[in-house]
Amino acid sequence: MDNRQVRRRKPTQTQSPKTERVPESSKKASSVWPVIFLIAALCGFVLVVGYFNSPLRCLDITDLVHVPLEGKFEKNFLLSKGIKTDGLIGAECIEEDKDGNLYTGLSDGRILKVAKLHNHIGEGDIEEISKGVFPGIDKTSNDLAHGRPLGFRIRNGVMYVMDAMYGFYTIDLNSKTFEHLVAPHDTNPPMKFPNDLDITSDGRIVYFTDTSSKHPITKLGYCLTEGRCTGRLFQYEFATKKLTTVVNDLCFANGVQLTSDGSTVLVAETTRMRVRYFDVKTWSIKHVVHLPMMVDNVRMSKRGTFWVAGANVPGTLTKYMFRMPMLRQALAGLLTYDQLVESTLYFAKTEHGIAVELNESGEVLRVLQDPHGNLTFALSQLTELSDGRVALGSYFTSMSIGDAL
Template sequence: MAGGDEVNRMFLFVPIGVGLMIGSVLTIAYVRSPVSAVPVDDFRVMSDFEWAQVENNDLQRGRRILPELVQPESIAVDEHDNLYTGLKGGRVVKVINPGKANQSVINLTESFDYAKESKRNKKRPLGFRLHGSKLYFADAFQGVIMIDSESHTYDVIVDFNDVSPPLLFLDDLTITSDGKTIYFTDMSVKWNYDDVTLAITEGDCTGRLFKVDVLTKNTELILDSLCLPNGIEIVENETHVLLSEHNYRRLALVNLESAKVVRHIPLPAGPNNIRKRKNGGYWVAMLYIPEPGHFVTWAPVFRQILAGALGSEGTLTKFNLSQGLAVKLNENFEPESIHLDLEGKLSQGVTEVSELSDGTLALGSAISNGITLVDPLPPPVDPLLSTDVST
């Protein structure tokens, strides 16, 4: 009997010991976690949107060019359909006659290093815009930079230290039609480009919207407490801007005069860059589809433990970036269609959709090399015009 009691105690203590060990590991992960996770509510998923209940392979039709270009996240298009983009490592390039037999690439940063005198030794050119021969972009680490595409000279419009607290994670910008004012986003005052997965895991809402006078370089804060604002687009009348708030899966329409959000547009995934369509309306790129129950919807304590256990790089593996998706908005900012490559055959990790003059879509990506050129999309089918020929 004594021996049996000892065996019973052993079977009792083993699960208790394992439980204590697991509890200790989880506690350590929570305490040492780099994030301070906060609640994130009001998530939407694909099934919540009638316009998203479609299946198509629209973003599989086309080709990928220049695979030597590493992660071109944003793409500007000039009047001749030449492309401008920035690459991982800091190069800025111009692609002449993209996809054609006489296609060529010019390195616009070959003769200079725009971060040479900076106290930060990193570069990551992200959001791009053209105004005449001047190419403006938001570098995640350095600030707002201008390159003259004709003279191949540059100017720092906004240095990261020009505001307080300093700019930490610039992502995108837009410019007024007269070229005098730039609006740009700083995604977080806590997390930089290298730790964007931690900003998402935490539910960070410390992002900011700024404007800068291009001539005087005077920079002003317009709005703060934004939830990971990456993409930005100025609307037609230039009284508002449309912002992406990735952490809340929504767009925010901001009145520039009152500096207030006047409308939210919910989406089924975290939006990235926003660009105008040629015939009115907007394109919104989305990096990944978060399935129901994705860890970003977990309670703060569990997200904090996950970040503590996996760190920034480990957390990145929990995002499925192997799919491509983009949403088309009408002129009233209402989503009207979704376009997909769920198998990731051509389009993956889409961060921007820009249109060429013939309707071809040039896609930027945070994970893929090369520029994806998607064939012009077919016009939408009007169900009222369809005819039943079965009889």
């Protein structure tokens, strides 16, 4: 090999490995994950603190049947026309006497009489029947200085009242005389949330509900959030003053209504959105009717059927929350009571009022709705009036008079 060939050869160059450049998007993604993890851990810690500090022990609500707004329950506006009244705030229950006068109880504890005006029911002068303050009488809570009349019936000039603070009493509508019959601590455990009542046709027995044996009406939001069934139905005999618990474990026991023959009593259970029919001899369940709203009061029509009124049609998020007891419990530990109630009402569609007519077999006959709250808000009761119209109660706002059905 000559020198020329040697000179032509070039020494082999060692190539250094190429360094791959990491895309900027990957760098950003990898830097975001620790932040996400930190936020998730912080949220989890806050929820755990709320869970263990919660005043509630929430229940997974597995027995709630959701009824869609379709078929017989398809949205309509049959309950959207009528007259609104002013100033009667919290007129949950409304009764008419034989002379066409209306009676209702308000959030401030008062019981009022609304007279006729030129034969127009519910449009005349207002008379105060009771201030709803009874000094020295046992109450379910000291949060209010007055009562909260929720359900009542009128028989022979006497008003029978179920008051969420004072329990069961009567008022003579002529003399305005008050008589206390059942105090909250007359039951074991004591009543926390007396609600509604009905009286047998012979006047011998009254059936009434206690919504909860744990939370008073001033903590109503806790009853809704917790989901536990501590409500009861009682039987009280006027002659002997005997008080008997006939049904336990009701889920937010609310409205009460006897059938025309007195053989069956209907009980509305608000947090399960249903009405159950109980045989008064055996206390076995005869029928169960599931409805699309949170049911409130039940009243008999002139045809012997039953009007079940209510509002709070649950949306998708609310339906999920029913099955998430740990989250509900954590929120109850993190929010103030007022904040909890406000958040519950925000998703509950309180403006959507629904009244359902049922027969004695639990069949749905008619459905009347006010989807946008044009006439009603937080609908609690529908009472048929002697002039063909209907009185519509509300647990938040004033009562309304709906057009003839």
